[in-house]
Amino acid sequence: MPGILSELRVLELTHRPSGAYCAKLLADQGADTIKVEPPGWGDQARHEPPFIDEVPHPDRGTSYLAFNTNKRGITLDVEQAAGRELFERLAATADIILESYSPGRLAELGLGYEQLSQSNPGLILVSITYFGQNGPYANDHGDDLVAQAMGGYLYAVTGSASQPPMGTALEQMEITAARNGAVAVMAALFRRGQSGKGNHIDVSTMEAAVSTPSGLIHPYTYTGRNPHRGGSDGNVMDGMHLPTLDGEVTLTTAGTGGRPMEAWAEFLEEPGLLDPKFASRGGRMEHWEELHGLVAPKLAQWNNLDLMRETMARGLVVGLVQTPQQVVESPHLEERGFFVEMDHAEAGPLKYPGSGFFIDGENAMASARPAPRLGEHNVEILCGELGLTVRDLGLLRAARAI
Amino acid sequence: MAEKGILDGVRVLTLEQVHALPWGTGFLADLGADVIRVESPDHLQDRKSGPFPGGTAGEEWWNEAGNLVYYGTRNKRSLCMDVTNPRGKEVFLKLVEKADIVTDNFRPGTMQRFGFDHDSLSAINPRIITLSSTAYGYTGPWRRAGSRARTVDAACGLSYLTGYEGGPSQRASPNYMDHSVGNNVAYALLLALYQRARTGKGMRVDLTMLETGVSSVGPAILEAQRDITRDRLGCAHWWKAPHNVYPARGDDRWIVIVVSSDTEWESLKEAMGRPQWAEGAKFATALARWQNRHELDELIGNWTSQQDDLELARSLQGLGIAAGSAMTAEDLVNDYHLRERGYLWEFANPQAPAVGSRVFAGRPFKDPGNPMSIAKVAGLGEDNEEILAELAGLSPAEIGKLESEGVVFGAPRPDEPRP
Known part of the structure; x- marks a missing residue:
């Protein structure tokens, strides 16, 4: 099926995973998404390890490949007049532009919302930065870890109470900012449908981090206590990771009808769990090492997939701590048709995650175009759509404008 | 509504x-x-x-x-x-x-x-x-x-x-x-x-x-298909160093500092008062800093542990270095940036x-x-x-x-x- 957003054009002029991922969310739903990269070097993510087959090559960075599906790519130097002129012409055809420059920089280049919306009043410009467009931190530098720290996530969420703060892997604050950005874009599209007018949207990654855990702010203002990391410390039945034959699992006391130790004693065939000292959550925390000594050896006899099947059959709730490899090979995801296979000219065939939802039974990832190579669609877009000749392209290339 | x-x-x-x-x-x-x-x-x-x-x-x-x-x-x-x-x-x-x-x-x-x-x-x-x-x-x-x-x-x-x-x-x-x-x-x-x-x-x-x-x-899903192992690194980074959380003055106070280039490293050295240890070959290049990051983190931690994290973050940002306090909920409720932004x-x-x-x-x-x-x-x-x-x-x-x-x-x- 053609993607839901297939009538829309998106330009991506961003420098961080948040912008790339936000544009990907739109591209995966069919939006004609053009990634605009600086000539020569391109998106910084092209140059960040790890690389497919460990070959450092601008088309093999795994973050780059993962976050740029279903886009076309061109190179333009918007710092140069020639590049700016081409960008303006493209901007006139765009519904949505995503950018991540320091606040005000785009306007200095003559490409700010005020300027671009004059010829394209329906334009939706999304600025997605670490600290937003105004306020004392607006010009600060950031990255995912800084956003985790400044967003309160680092202090309160992931690590152990007795150790320094520790963040979550794989730049999740960037992802969260991107998901919020996509919601904002959809809302702006509805507004535009009514008023004909676009708007300038301001997304802050720091604020995305603050809003992400189930509330740092209001638990504090209700109780006067700062939420603190370490929720899984010593929590054998509700948080710790416990080894299995081929991986790890985390248990829960859910699905046990309020009698968790009876249910788990029966399942694991370990009557020691019925000791009254484990009956309450407090007791289990107090005697966690002893409890661990009873539970861990039993779980260590199970294969992950068998354990999942048998606990599921009994209504017990566990989480397999799957390695990425196990996720890729998951029979469940295979049966659902979640992964989308794409063959990239440089990286080869790979299975990419879908969108996380199916519409009328169909994988909602609309098309299957792997990430563009640097400037891959220069001719297609700059000549095919903007009417430049191949000779013009040569001149612009020599001038390092494309 | x-x-x-x-x-x-x-x-x-x-x-x-x-x-x-x-x-x-x-x-x-x-x-x-x-x-x-x-x-x-x-x-x-x-x-x-x-x-x-x-x-x-x-x-x-x-x-x-x-x-x-x-x-x-x-x-x-x-x-x-x-x-x-x-x-x-x-x-x-x-x-x-x-x-x-x-x-x-x-x-x-x-x-x-x-x-x-x-x-x-x-x-x-x-x-x-x-x-x-x-x-x-x-x-x-x-x-x-x-x-x-x-x-x-x-x-x-x-x-x-x-x-x-x-x-x-x-x-x-x-x-x-x-x-x-x-x-x-x-x-x-x-x-x-x-x-x-x-x-x-x-x-x-x-x-x-x-x-x-x-x-x-997604990146890890692609990596798994080509046998690339993604090690756990806590707050450290695949290629940046220093890039970690460091102790600050006070109880359970911490600051994140991220350096992405030689220029930023020079600025950080300046901020630290150009200590002797920072000048050697061990930390002169991006690669050397990453390879020696454990030692580097410890030395930076010695410096940060004497300082107020909120103030230090402001002064490092003033020098163009990405830095930020590990904010508590209380810090956030009182944060003047969030307040000003509504x-x-x-x-x-x-x-x-x-x-x-x-x-x-x-x-x-x-x-x-x-x-x-x-x-x-x-x-x-x-x-x-x-x-x-x-x-x-x-x-x-x-x-x-x-x-x-x-x-x-x-x-x-x-x-x-x-x-």
């Missing part, structure tokens, strides 16, 4: 519990949709989930939890009705005629048992969009499995990849997945509405936490007068075309009469009968245990 929100006229019926789906429908409520939370009198866990003022539930505890304001019933309406009762079911199906979206987060099979599966609802209202938000989806061998956000944090690969450097795997968060799913729910529902505006046809959305999680760790929302819920005014996180995006605020927080069954009269067309006598026969409720049952 926000005044004249962009989704004015869109009606959502939601059979939702816990966190992920309420968070998702909350976006639509903030954007002006009429989100009706159909609550069961027999499942009041969300209203017991707190937080409560000072940690203690009050007399009218069912309207006092902070989570209701943050996502549970903010800008929504509440209809407390037992839909498993035949009369309740009948009313629900009447509401479906006037709804655009029906969402649920039951395990697959439950909606069908109620007679509320997509095909049944679509027969009543062909424009209906249904969205089921589950852990594993309506198909596949794990479809019947229960879950918590943290068990899916585990199953999607994120927990395995998270941990202190050299240490065991550790869950990323007890509820990060709830938020990712909520965000994805909002996106999917807005896409569905956008699509329906063109086709006039409803659709069925099967949205899962597992797949949302896997889509959030990110923090203060709200006193008239439905919970004992609670008074409290501060909440706002939305991380601002669009002058779509302003958002807290207009109301629905108390349990607060909107029963209004909804039943206006949408289901019931007379006051019929509504009274539903109340007296135990189908709709304006408060918990008398024997409901307190939280």
Whole structure:
């Protein structure tokens, strides 16, 4: 099926995973998404390890490949007049532009919302930065870890109470900012449908981090206590990771009808769990090492997939701590048709995650175009759509404008 | 409902519990949709989930939890009705005629048992969009499995990849997945509405936490297919150093410092007063700094541990270095940047007068075309009469009968245990 957003054009002029991922969310739903990269070097993510087959090559960075599906790519130097002129012409055809420059920089280049919306009043410009467009931190530098720290996530969420703060892997604050950005874009599209007018949207990654855990702010203002990391410390039945034959699992006391130790004693065939000292959550925390000594050896006899099947059959709730490899090979995801296979000219065939939802039974990832190579669609877009000749392209290339 | 929100006229019926789906429908409520939370009198866990003022539930505890304001019933309406009762079911199906979206987060099979599966609802209202938000989806061998956000944090690969450097795997968060799913729910529902505006046809959305999680760790999924191992690095980085969290002066105070280039390293040395140790070959290049990062981190930590993290972060940012305090919730509530941006929302819920005014996180995006605020927080069954009269067309006598026969409720049952 053609993607839901297939009538829309998106330009991506961003420098961080948040912008790339936000544009990907739109591209995966069919939006004609053009990634605009600086000539020569391109998106910084092209140059960040790890690389497919460990070959450092601008088309093999795994973050780059993962976050740029279903886009076309061109190179333009918007710092140069020639590049700016081409960008303006493209901007006139765009519904949505995503950018991540320091606040005000785009306007200095003559490409700010005020300027671009004059010829394209329906334009939706999304600025997605670490600290937003105004306020004392607006010009600060950031990255995912800084956003985790400044967003309160680092202090309160992931690590152990007795150790320094520790963040979550794989730049999740960037992802969260991107998901919020996509919601904002959809809302702006509805507004535009009514008023004909676009708007300038301001997304802050720091604020995305603050809003992400189930509330740092209001638990504090209700109780006067700062939420603190370490929720899984010593929590054998509700948080710790416990080894299995081929991986790890985390248990829960859910699905046990309020009698968790009876249910788990029966399942694991370990009557020691019925000791009254484990009956309450407090007791289990107090005697966690002893409890661990009873539970861990039993779980260590199970294969992950068998354990999942048998606990599921009994209504017990566990989480397999799957390695990425196990996720890729998951029979469940295979049966659902979640992964989308794409063959990239440089990286080869790979299975990419879908969108996380199916519409009328169909994988909602609309098309299957792997990430563009640097400037891959220069001719297609700059000549095919903007009417430049191949000779013009040569001149612009020599001038390092494309 | 926000005044004249962009989704004015869109009606959502939601059979939702816990966190992920309420968070998702909350976006639509903030954007002006009429989100009706159909609550069961027999499942009041969300209203017991707190937080409560000072940690203690009050007399009218069912309207006092902070989570209701943050996502549970903010800008929504509440209809407390037992839909498993035949009369309740009948009313629900009447509401479906006037709804655009029906969402649920039951395990697959439950909606069908109620007679509320997509095909049944679509027969009543062909424009209906249904969205089921589950852990594993309506198909596949794990479809019947229960879950918590943290068990899916585990199953999607994120927990395995998270941990202190050299240490065991550790869950990323007890509820990060709830938020990712909520965000994805909002996106999917807005896409569905956008699509329906063109086709006039409803659709069925099967949205899962597992797949949302896997889509959030894409790079690792590609790496796994080519035998690339992603080591756990705690707060360290694949190629940047220094890039870590460092101790600051005071109890449990920390600062993050990130250096991405030689220029920034020079600035950091300047800030540290050009100590002798920083000048040697060990730290002269990006590669050397990364290879010697453990020693580097310790030396930087010695320096930071004498300083106030909030002040140091400001002075490092002034030098062009990415730095930030590991903010506590208290720091954030008092943060002048967030205050100036209007990110923090203060709200006193008239439905919970004992609670008074409290501060909440706002939305991380601002669009002058779509302003958002807290207009109301629905108390349990607060909107029963209004909804039943206006949408289901019931007379006051019929509504009274539903109340007296135990189908709709304006408060918990008398024997409901307190939280």
